Amino acid sequence: MCKKLAFIDEIVDILDLLYFHGWDERNGGNLSYLLDEKETSEVSSLEVKKTIETTFNMHEIVGKYFVVTGTGKYFKNCKKDPTHNLGIIKIINDYSYGIVWGLIDSKPTSELPTHLKCHIERLKVDPKHKLVIHCHTTNIICMSHILELNEDKWTEILWKMQTESIVVFPEGIGVLEWILCGGDLIGDATAKKMANYRAVVWAQHGLFATGTSLDETFGLIETIEKAAEIYMKICDKKIVQSISNENLLEIAQAFHINFKHGIID
Numbered sequence: 001m002c003k004k005l006a007f008i009d010e011i012v013d014i015l016d017l018l019y020f021h022g023w024d025e026r027n028g029g030n031l032s033y034l035l036d037e038k039e040t041s042e043v044s045s046l047e048v049k050k051t052i053e054t055t056f057n058m059h060e061i062v063g064k065y066f067v068v069t070g071t072g073k074y075f076k077n078c079k080k081d082p083t084h085n086l087g088i089i090k091i092i093n094d095y096s097y098g099i100v101w102g103l104i105d106s107k108p109t110s111e112l113p114t115h116l117k118c119h120i121e122r123l124k125v126d127p128k129h130k131l132v133i134h135c136h137t138t139n140i141i142c143m144s145h146i147l148e149l150n151e152d153k154w155t156e157i158l159w160k161m162q163t164e165s166i167v168v169f170p171e172g173i174g175v176l177e178w179i180l181c182g183g184d185l186i187g188d189a190t191a192k193k194m195a196n197y198r199a200v201v202w203a204q205h206g207l208f209a210t211g212t213s214l215d216e217t218f219g220l221i222e223t224i225e226k227a228a229e230i231y232m233k234i235c236d237k238k239i240v241q242s243i244s245n246e247n248l249l250e251i252a253q254a255f256h257i258n259f260k261h262g263i264i265d
């Protein structure tokens with residue numbers, strides 16, 4: 001059945017790419033994808049097979065369907081066996097959701113509270129919002145070991161590592177201190193940041209990124225992680241020349257970019 005669901009094929013392709021970049025070792029990382037009406041209509045049965053209660057309120061997304069990866073599941077296995085490694089859930093009411101497809105002998109990611117809270121928050125700022133991807137991006141984790149957790153500082157550094165950064169994430173990047181993963185606390189803290197950012201760093205853990213499509217969200221992760229990689233390669237070297245505030249302002253003006261103010265201006 002999964003073969004007929006084009007969106008599942010596209011999702012597992014991205015999960016593969018994330019795995020092969022080395023950002024989702026073992027069961028590291030998770031994904032949730034909001035289905036639109038057309039995609040939902042392609043699923044042969046939307047009958048709820050199992051109901052699960054939550055500790056958090058999902059009022060704003062009741063009735064919506066999401067593809068979610070399973071807890072403990074490996075991204076590298078999703079393509080060859082989607083129905084055991086991911087599935088589709090329906091938000092039934094404020095405090096319960098149901099599994100309608102896949103997730104055979106499994107249940108959704110332990111980071112579901114953060115995913116759903118981020119969907120709720122991002123939908124408030126962008127009605128086209130669709131995706132939340134969590135991954136263990138190596139260089140972002142490296143940076144969080146050596147740099148103070150000041151998000152304006154992080155934004156300035158990442159913007160100045162390569163010309164494209166300010167174009168791809170003009171709003172900057174959110175940064176959270178280490179918080180126990182898998183619960184409501186980190187979910188609330190992440191979702192709060194998502195009011196202003198599409199990407200939030202979890203110190204010593206990884207990244208949460210959001211977007212309107214698989215390409216856009218994956219592209220955001222790639223660009224942020226590449227900037228972090230450049231930083232980690234040069235941070236202990238003598239810098240001879242770099243991108244200046246004036247250069248960034250020039251880019252912003254040329255490409256009509258509405259960037260976060262108060263950092264380079």
Ligand code: 13P
Nearest residue numbers: 028029030071072109110
């Ligand atoms: P899950 O296997 O529950 O998705 O958890 C992986 C992870 O990255 C936790 O932060």
Ligand code: ZN
Nearest residue numbers: 028029205206
């Ligand atoms: Zn994680």
